[in-house]
Amino acid sequence: MEVVLKSLSKHFTDRKGNVAKALNDLDVTIPSGKLIGLLGPSGCGKSTTLYLIAGLHKPTQGQIFFGDSDVTNVPPEKRGIGLVFQNYALYPHLTVRQNIMFPLENMKMPKDEAIKIAQEMADLVDIGKLMDRKPKELSGGQQQRVAIARALVKKPRVLLLDEPLSNLDARLRLQTREEIKKIQRETGITTIFVTHDQEEAMSISDEIILINAGVFQQMDHPQKVYDEPANLFVAKFLGNPAINIFHGQIKTGVLSVNGVELDKGFKGEDRNVVVGVRPEAFYLDNKGKIEINVEFVEHIGRDITVVGNVENQNDSKVRIIIPSDHYNDVFDKSRLGFTPKRMYIFEETGERIK
Amino acid sequence: MLEDKKDGWKAAIALAPAMIFLVVFMFFPLVNTTIMSFMEGFQFRANAGIFAISHRYQGIGFQEYINVLRDPIFLTALKNTMVMVVISVPISVILGLLVSVCLNNIKRLQNIFQTIFFLPYVTNTIALGMVFKVMFSTNNGLINLIVETFGGDKIAWLTDATTKGYWSALFVITCYTVWSGLAFKILVFLSGLQSIDKQYYEAARIDGASRARVFWKITVPLLSPMIAYITITSFIGAFKAYESVIAVFGRGSYIFGPAGDTNMWITVVGYVYKLLPSLMTPGNLSKASAGSVILLLIILAFTGIQLYVSKKRVHY
Numbered sequence: 180m181e182v183v184l185k186s187l188s189k190h191f192t193d194r195k196g197n198v199a200k201a202l203n204d205l206d207v208t209i210p211s212g213k214l215i216g217l218l219g220p221s222g223c224g225k226s227t228t229l230y231l232i233a234g235l236h237k238p239t240q241g242q243i244f245f246g247d248s249d250v251t252n253v254p255p256e257k258r259g260i261g262l263v264f265q266n267y268a269l270y271p272h273l274t275v276r277q278n279i280m281f282p283l284e285n286m287k288m289p290k291d292e293a294i295k296i297a298q299e300m301a302d303l304v305d306i307g308k309l310m311d312r313k314p315k316e317l318s319g320g321q322q323q324r325v326a327i328a329r330a331l332v333k334k335p336r337v338l339l340l341d342e343p344l345s346n347l348d349a350r351l352r353l354q355t356r357e358e359i360k361k362i363q364r365e366t367g368i369t370t371i372f373v374t375h376d377q378e379e380a381m382s383i384s385d386e387i388i389l390i391n392a393g394v395f396q397q398m399d400h401p402q403k404v405y406d407e408p409a410n411l412f413v414a415k416f417l418g419n420p421a422i423n424i425f426h427g428q429i430k431t432g433v434l435s436v437n438g439v440e441l442d443k444g445f446k447g448e449d450r451n452v453v454v455g456v457r458p459e460a461f462y463l464d465n466k467g468k469i470e471i472n473v474e475f476v477e478h479i480g481r482d483i484t485v486v487g488n489v490e491n492q493n494d495s496k497v498r499i500i501i502p503s504d505h506y507n508d509v510f511d512k513s514r515l516g517f518t519p520k521r522m523y524i525f526e527e528t529g530e531r532i533k
Numbered sequence: 534m535l536e537d538k539k540d541g542w543k544a545a546i547a548l549a550p551a552m553i554f555l556v557v558f559m560f561f562p563l564v565n566t567t568i569m570s571f572m573e574g575f576q577f578r579a580n581a582g583i584f585a586i587s588h589r590y591q592g593i594g595f596q597e598y599i600n601v602l603r604d605p606i607f608l609t610a611l612k613n614t615m616v617m618v619v620i621s622v623p624i625s626v627i628l629g630l631l632v633s634v635c636l637n638n639i640k641r642l643q644n645i646f647q648t649i650f651f652l653p654y655v656t657n658t659i660a661l662g663m664v665f666k667v668m669f670s671t672n673n674g675l676i677n678l679i680v681e682t683f684g685g686d687k688i689a690w691l692t693d694a695t696t697k698g699y700w701s702a703l704f705v706i707t708c709y710t711v712w713s714g715l716a717f718k719i720l721v722f723l724s725g726l727q728s729i730d731k732q733y734y735e736a737a738r739i740d741g742a743s744r745a746r747v748f749w750k751i752t753v754p755l756l757s758p759m760i761a762y763i764t765i766t767s768f769i770g771a772f773k774a775y776e777s778v779i780a781v782f783g784r785g786s787y788i789f790g791p792a793g794d795t796n797m798w799i800t801v802v803g804y805v806y807k808l809l810p811s812l813m814t815p816g817n818l819s820k821a822s823a824g825s826v827i828l829l830l831i832i833l834a835f836t837g838i839q840l841y842v843s844k845k846r847v848h849y
């Protein structure tokens with residue numbers, strides 16, 4: 180089921196009349212049968228977007244379409260959605276089986292049929308043996324599966340997941356995100372997966388939608404979003420370690436940082452710009468264009484991270500990743516070269532120039 | 534270990550004032566009363582101290598219990614109390630629950646409604662009884678005015694000594710009991726409702742649960758600890774009914790009915806009060822004590838049953 184959001188906005192007004200613009204003019208089309216990551220920092224309006232799609236919030240403005248039908252004014256129970264809440268919201272007084280059966284009972288399905296379907300769904304998410312337990316007798320990962328089973332059991336047209344992995348430990352997070360991906364593939368349900376974790380979004384999504392402060396930033400394939408960030412926010416938000424930022428100038432079409440010429444052929448007036456270079460784009464090079472004062476080296480195993488600073492770029496540290504074999508080549512002052520393909524140039528306002 | 538002991542002492546010191554209070558004002562009177570109930574023909578002796586045992590009595594035994602259980606007034610009081618318990622507890626718990634759920638759902642004017650329902654909580658119960666007495670008075674009471682507006686005949690709510698008067702008085706007493714106890718129940722239920730995570734309701738909405746199912750399958754189970762607490766305390770309170778009757782009849786501390794039958798709605802506690810010594814009568818302390826012990830045993834039995842049931846039914 181394709182989900183279309185048309186200039187969707189949500190503003191919250193509190194008692195004193197203060198308006199919080201949680202979401203502004205979001206225009207996206209979520210393709211049918213895909214797993215879409217909705218990514219952005221905490222408080223940027225991800226849950227709000229999800230609740231709007233679910234129908235739990237009424238939009239201040241705009242429309243929501245499921246396929247061709249306008250569901251903007253359709254109540255949540257009639258939208259055919261499954262929602263997994265951030266803290267699961269499993270009914271604490273019901274057993275796993277009763278939790279999963281709850282949506283089916285609401286549809287007045289005969290009891291034995293409901294039990295059978297609930298069992299199938301529980302088996303799919305691998306909790307088939309825990310049916311008689313209460314939620315508090317389950318681990319975080321198991322609770323999470325129950326929540327997914329409960330959301331899937333009524334065969335929703337759209338599955339919404341609100342930071343489903345944020346309560347799990349690191350190892351379980353990796354494992355569960357693979358399973359979510361697998362279940363999504365098997366069921367083919369259009370799925371929107373909310374997360375503030377860029378790595379999670381990159382690894383699981385067919386496409387990523389990036390939001391910041393309630394404003395749409397970019398939507399594309401994960402690799403594309405990383406390789407071709409639409410603006411400075413996206414460039415900074417994706418990638419770990421984060422992109423390195425330098426302050427540069429364009430003078431008569433020539434871009435330079437600290438007086439070193441990096442590129443040319445730029446149009447427009449002379450101005451200050453922001454230059455971003457991905458950490459993995461750097462390599463040690465005696466004739467490189469950038470000199471850093473190395474502060475320390477971190478070992479990750481396969482790679483090493485070299486952290487340092489650059490003269491006249493006081494506010495930003497430089498972090499580069501190089502293969503660990505080069506450890507002995509790192510000196511207090513090292514010169515670096517970089518692959519130009521991984522260099523991005525932005526206006527000071529954040530728009531991408533190149 | 535040493536640490537534990539130290540903490541134990543600290544806890545004991547912190548608890549001491551409450552413990553002393555409990556012993557002096559609850560435990561000691563309880564034991565004293567129980568002892569007194571076995572002392573047949575108990576009489577005070579001057580300067581004999583606070584211990585029952587050092588006063589005058591004729592024998593030790595169950596005689597006073599037998600006397601109480603054979604006393605027709607006690608049996609009336611017991612029947613009246615039971616009727617009031619059985620009627621007022623379910624009504625007040627269910628009403629309190631419904632009002633709380635409604636209050637919790639309305640957005641506007643919530644404070645005003647809350648204030649209205651909390652009024653009895655801060656109002657003197659006897660004053661409240663006076664209001665009821667006036668409202669239900671036969672000749673120019675508000676209630677009869679309404680009854681007449683709808684074409685009915687005047688009802689002698691509180692002045693009729695016949696069977697009809699018995700039930701009409703029960704109606705008034707029940708209204709009074711429910712109304713005066715509602716505030717506390719709403720207080721507890723509302724705080725319980727507000728502590729239920731809103732996400733359960735959002736999840737239930739998405740799962741397509743009807744309003745009735747949300748109430749029975751989510752609200753009631755999640756509120757069950759409060760419901761159990763309120764039910765048990767209401768039962769105990771209802772068994773101790775006394776001032777509701779005194780308040781609505783409003784004719785003195787020993788008058789439990791209209792002129793023709795002043796024991797019409799006597800309760801067990803009322804019965805005990807009537808047996809206490811006063812300026813008018815020497816009273817019968819051992820009989821009064823036996824009556825209180827019987828009431829205590831009944832309340833204990835009921836509370837025990839309810840605790841047992843709620844252990845199986847309540848979700849914590």
Ligand SMILES: Nc1ncnc2c1ncn2[C@@H]1O[C@H](COP(=O)(O)OP(=O)(O)O)[C@@H](O)[C@H]1O
Pocket residue numbers: 191192199200201219220221222223224225226227228
């Ligand atoms: N019910 C609400 N009332 C007022 N403000 C809200 C409400 N829900 C969310 N907001 C505000 O909207 C913004 C976006 O919130 P949310 O969608 O929950 O962010 P997140 O991306 O972390 O899920 C936040 O600034 C939040 O404070």
Ligand SMILES: [Mg+2]
Pocket residue numbers: 222225226227265341342
């Ligand atoms: Mg959120």
